Amino acid sequence: MRRLLEFVRRSRRADGSPHLEKTPARLARRRCVILVVALTSSAMAGDLQPAGLATTRTDLNPKDQARVTAITRPTTDFSKPEQFELMQGGAGTSRKDVNRDSFSQPSANITFEEEGDFKLGNALFRKNWVSSPSSTQASDGLGPLFNERACQNCHLKDGRGRPPQGDTGTTSMFLRLAREASSEEEKAELADHKVLNFRDPVYGTQLQELAVPGLRGEGRMHVDYQERQVMLADGTAISLRKPSYSVVDPAYGPLDPRTTLSPRLTPPMVGLGLIEQIAPADILARADPDDRNSDGISGRPNIVRDGPSGELTLGRFGWKAQTASTRQQAADAFAGDIGISTPEEPKHWGDCTAAQAKCLAMPNGVQLRLGPVEAPPPVMDLVTFYSQNLAVPARRDLDAPPVLTGKKVFYEIGCIACHTPKFVTRRGTPNKAQAFQLIWPYSDFLLHDMGPDLADGQAVGDATGNEWRTPPLWGIGLTETVNGNSFFLHDGRARSLTEAILWHGGEAQKARDRFAVASAADRYALLKFLESL
Template sequence: MRRSLDYLRRLRRVEDCGLPSQHNPRYGWHRGLSLAAVVALTASALAGAPEPAGLATSRADLTPKDLARVVAITRPTRDFSRPEQFEPMQGGAGTSRKGANKDAFSQSSANITFEEEGTFKLGNALFRKNWVSSPSSTQASDGLGPLFNERACQNCHLKDGRGHPPEADSGTTSMFLRLARQASTEAEKAALAARKVLNFPDPVYGSQLQELAVPGLRGEGRMRVVYQQQKVTLPDGTEVSLRKPSYSVDDLADGPLDPHTTLSPRLTPPMIGLGLVEQIAPADILGRADPDDRNSDGISGKPNIVRDGQTGEPTLGRFGWKAQTPSIRQQAADAFAGDIGISTPEVPKHWGDCTAAEKNCLAMANGAQQRLGPVEAPPPVMDLVTFYSQNLAVPARRDLDKPDVLAGKKLFYDMGCISCHTPKFVTRRGTPNKAQAFQLIWPYSDFLLHDMGPGLADGQAVGDATGSEWRTPPLWGIGLTETVNGNTFFLHDGRARTLTEAILWHGGEGQKARDRFATADAPDRAALVKFLESL
């Protein structure tokens, strides 16, 4: 790991001395790197003992010629007079060109085979399937809970899109509270240091608050959200009202939470493009990390290094609000156990998130059937749900050649937004499914952790992520949020009701970009929002 970090630092120093015509300190990484430097550094990185695959700091899948092509095509543009080549296809060859309607996030990747399309549809059926409590005559569908957030994956990931905070009587099924505390003993501290755990659950209520339960059992409690309005007056006199949430729990079933337990609200994120994100080379994410801010640009992105759930090896976390999950399959298994209470080979917990203190929960029946295997969702279920999640297509860009969108794109770059929201990547060549291989994609994320300041802090550490750090969320598809989900709630807890509010909540490493947006004149702010709406 030390050799990896040394390599990254050398690589950053070389790029900071890149081609003068390409240099712009706001543009972050890939500002211009010569082919000779690429080849030399790649050879240096490949020398010596092999690194864990999930932490590789070089692209061993590419020839020097291909690597030079990748560096060139992913370098941030400086021409905002017209769209870039391939820019409409923000999900590569798998981009969906179907209508920008309420089903825009539910289309399959355009470049999968006819046979794979059938697999995708089977996975979709399982993603929408409602699980039932045990015992039941529908033995292939029972095992729900006993505590749960929803009966089906789709009920949280609404239309495969973004969730929403509780509004009136709408419930909380697409936003929940993570429960966690820091280490309190030497043994727990050692487990954290060895990356055996990410944090520690509440001793009674587990890793998340579950409001729903099967018949005969109480839910754990109810999330309570109270908003305080905060007026922000921009330099041009424009007033924006931000709502600051505070969270608590009512009607707890088994006594109070541990006094050290923190509450972190988590909105379900969109599902599009996950398979492409999974196939970004680790080197291309790790290479953008600068935890010590050695270039003094105020941006200190860092990776969340976690353990692979199957191999136990350290690897790069890239999914979840805190980049705590390394793979789509692991994320699906965690959701089955934590959100629905369904056991899988990866997480064989028949009683989901029930703890030893919740004896009534552990006394309930489970849905494991010996003839179907030792878990409630056997490997074929996981295979299909994982394939479905890997192949939800990114929709094509819209209006990207309009003057206000192009002007907004330039402002997005000039304000420094791409220091975290990295526009482009090229995926690995040797992918398990060739549909994701060597694709130019435009997620607008570096998939690293950034300190976003006290305003967005939840106080909950997750692995290497502190209580004020969040993974940069991808922006592709963000302009279709209202079309697909009927709302415009943004950020990890949906506090922002517009894109303008979301930007104004940026603090910490995002403060400078936020302030440039706030001090821009109204037409420029509107143009930047138009650009985001085109994604």
Template sequence: MRRLLDVLRRLRRAKGPLRLRKTPAIPAGRRGLILVLALTSFAIAGDLQPASLATTRTDLNAKDQARVTAVSRPTTDFSKPEPFELMQGGAGTSRKDVSRDSFSQFSANISFEEEGTFKLGNALFRKNWVSSPSSTQASDGLGPLFNERACQNCHLKDGRGRPPQGDAGTTSMFLRLARDVSSAEEKAALADHRLLNLPDPVYGTQLQELAVPGLKGEGRMRVDYQERKVELTDSTVISLRKPTYAVDDLAYGPLDPRTTLSPRLTPPMIGLGLIEQIAPADILAHADPDDRDGDGISGKANIVRDGPSGELTLGRFGWKAQAASIRQQAADAFAGDIGISTPEEPKHWGDCTAAQEKCLATPNGVQARLGPAEAPAPVMDLVTFYSQNLAVPARRGLASPDVLAGKKVFYEIGCVACHTPKFVTRRDAPDKAQAFQLIWPYSDFLLHDMGPDLADGQAVGEATGNEWRTPPLWGIGLTETVNGDSFYLHDGRARSLVEAILWHGGEAQKARDRFAATGATERDALVKFLESL
């Protein structure tokens, strides 16, 4: 599969769009291979490849494919903005005035009726769940162990979370827990993608700091920082803070000695529906897991099991691309963060484990008249729709000379090798608001080795302990406006965009070093460009 994807990627880069028609631009041998690629189902681990892992786009005719390839090609002209660059979320881009609510606007191209659906989903996203039993029968089921009572309390203003700050708590950054394999059965389950990783035998998949009355929270995350001075080529000194993590006040005994702690900041919610509709072929075309072209960039896909169908599919959401769909990501968050069961994750006691007997004896919030889950299908429908239609804000100042100069630096030092500027979404997207849109997420949605400094040592599916999904950059310039602070990377260790860049290692080391070698004018321009996104 890797060899096949590499061949396909090389052909696309070398000769432009793949078309099933005769053209002098494609030698006869390659035309034959393209025909084979288009007509053959490929095998993954002995199974026929599902449509969700197709390596060619089946939603486009030859004319559309040519248009998509042309408009998606990286620019070489930095004298002016590119066509449509202002509208980085396509036709759904929000043109509202910049404010703290810039990440909370609905897609501009949904219907009036859909606006109502969006608002209902927003109400559920903000809803505080309560413990069972309760007189508010449609709102009980919290926990018994949990990190927050509402989705919005983690995704602050639909933006990113923040690391613990004094007594402010840790509700928008969590510690994921996972341990090494201990049996042949566990190894086989991981190899077959039936499990992403293995939970701590007592504390489960995530540290839960809060609990319903009568129970104790599992413990408290502790973060300690050490300042590290970095001198740039022009003698500018930047201070980076290196975090270390531990758990205090463990309530149910020690963690397994093999359990690793991985901090995860909640990411922004904007543009998720558009990301969901990027054709898998366009993401897989950037994959080069064995670095066959020798450029030092080895992006790879995280192949996961789709919850409802059980088919292998492309992971694209989460810090390690572990979720294939918005709905599955939402179901995982309901179960892990709030302790609410859904049809996708029918875990009425959330992340409670067999070792936590008192937790499992606590009443749950299932109401027979509403269905067999605490958040039944209609709730999931509304929350999913809301999450799919949070608009990406329009660019700002994109014609400024500083922004254009910074964009050129972004390209020249190699950031675009992972932060792919643009895609065109599927023409056959289920929701026409996300169909055939030119979007600018600045991510390839693949896994990359980011070096030992950012490593968490925790494997998730195909992702190793050194690998992270490239996060989208759209909206990053509004972080402080929306969230009132500027914390970046998976654990919020970076307090500025410059710090975030300087933490890059592994596959991004060359780009990071080129940034460190530029002068202050070029660095400032690059930051101006990022702030315009």
């Protein structure tokens, strides 16, 4: 570990060229018949001024802004693929052969030296932490309560987790525990964005099923499914499974009756660094919290506090957009999932609460010669770099007739009202590999009310119990290849893309209903399009 820490130094930046340099001028003349939800900058400025968030891009000159506007405008030509559509992760897109490692490739435009940092970050991402005290060098500090021993054990092959299946355990899905404010003081903390919500007084922020020797895990997640049939317009019957959740064998007494349970499946890791570099103004421009255009889509941003600075900023990661950066996301996972302290979250005992005295009496893994936390800054630097540079895989079969037809259906039934196809990342990014890249995440990164069937009843910051962030779709077609399953949505209830679409409600109800009445040929084509992403 000492050699690893001595090795770490600030990396040189890649000189990746943006995809926009050869954009045809004719793109600027395209007109779109499908409108993406948007507010004017002046309207958004009033709502977001307290957060200090720019509502117009300041990194582009007028010429570049015109090019960005033109190339990110939704297409109306479905006779052939769009320019650059193959490279959905920009110049960093991986064009490696499709296999189980398709989500584990480094961005194609990072430098040779940065590839070394990527590999070191990968080693730390895969490292199994052990309980303290230990004879290992800087690998102890696990727990004392935890869900897994390594990041990779939840983000299987850097991809999607799975819900518990029989006796297979729940290592890649866990229960978030939270309650709403119950006093004026707590309401004031929420209003000032000092907290996202309030933990269970005994069990903390999530159920920890595992524990170090000498301590009991907190309990086990239990899932019950009820099957129900949905009949499509052409007579096709689809079975959906409705889950309900409970905690079995709670080790420290009952949960607070106000505590809500929210299952969270681990999402894929690809493209995080690119998402981080989307200009906030481009996300905010698609927000319509009051549905002023009366189209039924009311995307809202989740405004959160940045961990290191404490400043208000835009949340864009997590199922409810509750996290602003990949580094903070990694720190939260270290603390909550593994019980490892970092400079961002110096919690040596992880999610242990004051009510768990025996947990707080356990030894921690801090080694002062390496710093005051169990995962010091060089470790966080490498894990963050790794997380930011997992490449988005290239599209497949994008010129196949069913895929082109499916893309047209995707647009026509209104999916792009939330699943925004394209963005161009900021200039002046910390790493040039992510600067000024045309990317295709198919998400607006806003919160949407998805209806009562998908509601978890758990508020997180500005997100209500009915709202979820639009998840990116890039890479979704490789879920079976990488993870050996086809479980989708925040809790993996959907066993196929068809089921995932049919669970959509609330703001997505109209698009879902159009899918349900579409012909079998159009539904097939739409699924082929999604499988090509």
